[in-house]
Amino acid sequence: MNTYTLPNEKGHFGIFGGRFVPETLMKAVIELGEAYDDAKKDPSFQAEIQRLLKDYVGRETPLYFAENLTKYAGGARIFLKREDLNHTGAHKINNAIGQALLAVRMGKRKIVAETGAGQHGVATATVCALLNLDCIIFMGEEDIKRQALNVFRMELLGAKVVSVTSGSATLKDAVNEALRYWVANVDDTHYLLGSVMGPHPFPQMVRDFQSVIGKETKEQFHKLEGKLPDAVVACIGGGSNAMGMFHPFIENEEVKLYGVEAAGRGVDTEYHAASLTKGKPGVLHGSLMYLLQDQNGQIQEAHSISAGLDYPGVGPEHSYLKEIGRANYQSITDKEALDAFQLLSKMEGIIPALESSHAVAFAVKLAAEMKTTESIVICLSGRGDKDVDAVKNRLEGEN
């Protein structure tokens, strides 16, 4: 029943996606696409990924029945897909391993990457340390302040972290600088993009590397419950953990797919990152996707308490799934996410990343509206250790 085969050979998901990059990068993205298609079919490449995911990352990650949270919500049974238990503390390493192995296969031993919260930067720096690759990470100055510990982690792992001061000095601007760096160093450098965005083949490739999340979830849930979950919920910045969770379920139409964007201070203020809820289609960073932009097509700054969701666009496949109505996109405010951060910590003894807290917050609301015989799986994309300082400051500031 393999009817969902997107993207097409040009990297399009309906009108979305594509390869909107400067000509200097076209050779590199075409070669990357060919190399990826080739690697995908190579059992030894797949085996190497599997080996590292198992022995190095610690997969598979558990699917955990959150009994206390379920009781609290008072409706559907809530399960957590524990991506927070991966080595480096988030789902980002699933993709970093795949792409770094591909870079080595292509003979590229220099890696450039962007990072928002620092989770993708840490994952990339980690894999570069493992495979002995040069690593340079672009990170917004604002995010460097918010995530000082992750900056130190990356440096400890041998990466060079470059502060980006242009624009809003957050994830969007880090991507701009990483792209500029790649344009100038394309011969020997691989751009290890961290989400399901950018020019083809990135949205497809990152999704495939992250699909291990959804595949495991499907099998684990079946083993536990003998069926499919009724809904899966994941947070969305660029959308990689959500796409990894959603993709194996796309053809199971009885499974509802919920993506949760950051509403910041509210979607009716100027301070949010809800690209699918409030944006419109446009072109940025190599792809046609939903974007926060003004009436003249200038990209607007995104705002969220969570650095990892602070991005004004969303991957082209999510844009497409919204357009065809297959996935449902909601948003959660900073305040609600902070509450969920504390709730999950107290209820289950699990401190979630602020990004993942958005998914938790929405899932609790959703569960309350569902039957007790139904089930929800939340993709708990990362752990919250990195956010403890920021949350402490925020909560003390409120008191």
Place this chain on the structure above:
Amino acid sequence: MNRLEQTFTILKEDQRKAFVPYLMAGDGGLDCLADRLVLLEKYGATAIEVGVPFSDPVADGPTIQQAGIRALEKGTTLRGIIAEIEKARKVVTAPIILMTYLNPIYCYGISEFVRDISNAGVDACIIPDLPVEEEDLIAPQLEEAQVELIRLVTLTTPIERIKTIASKGKGFLYTVTIKGITGTRNEFDSELHQFLKQVKEVSTIPVLAGFGVSNEQQALELTTNCDGVIVGSKIVELFDKNELAEMEKLMSVFKQESKIL
């Protein structure tokens, strides 16, 4: 034949090289755009590239990024730029090439954009984040309106691809002379001259070199193997510093070479 093709036909007959300056529309305020276009024409511009500021110019270096930020801070919009060009058209005869990232066009509406720039007297468009693979989004409409789409080739473009790209255009082929973003450079890659020769061999339309050209010597050196240069960051910088004498001198580089003084 559109204005751009005519200009290059005359240039070829005269055996002169093209000098195409770039300026950022709205830098210094949109109301000075028309005056600056007149000035560039007076200084001998073969054609003029008018940049549209964009919040996320990934192909541009610091000089043009900063100029874009200044222009946006002054409230410059694509709509406003097109209106100014329409006014300036009454006094400027040189071909005008609009250089803009895709998103402002996409947001404007592609058909509306093509209609409006055509009415305003824009002769060509350069869209740096629109490779040939994606150009069906706008190329057919531009062709119908007889506005040229200027395509780029770079040091990383394989020769077969250069042939494909060159065969699509009518105005000129924009050859990017560096692996990198816009901005002034002290020296060029050693393989550049060989590359320009190759491009020139396979292209049936004029070949212009751009990115990183900042002085007379570079302009003269590059044009031993191509038909002209595009100068962006340096012109933007000279406008910003108001060093117009320096600009006139730079733009006169091909004048002494001219056989029809």
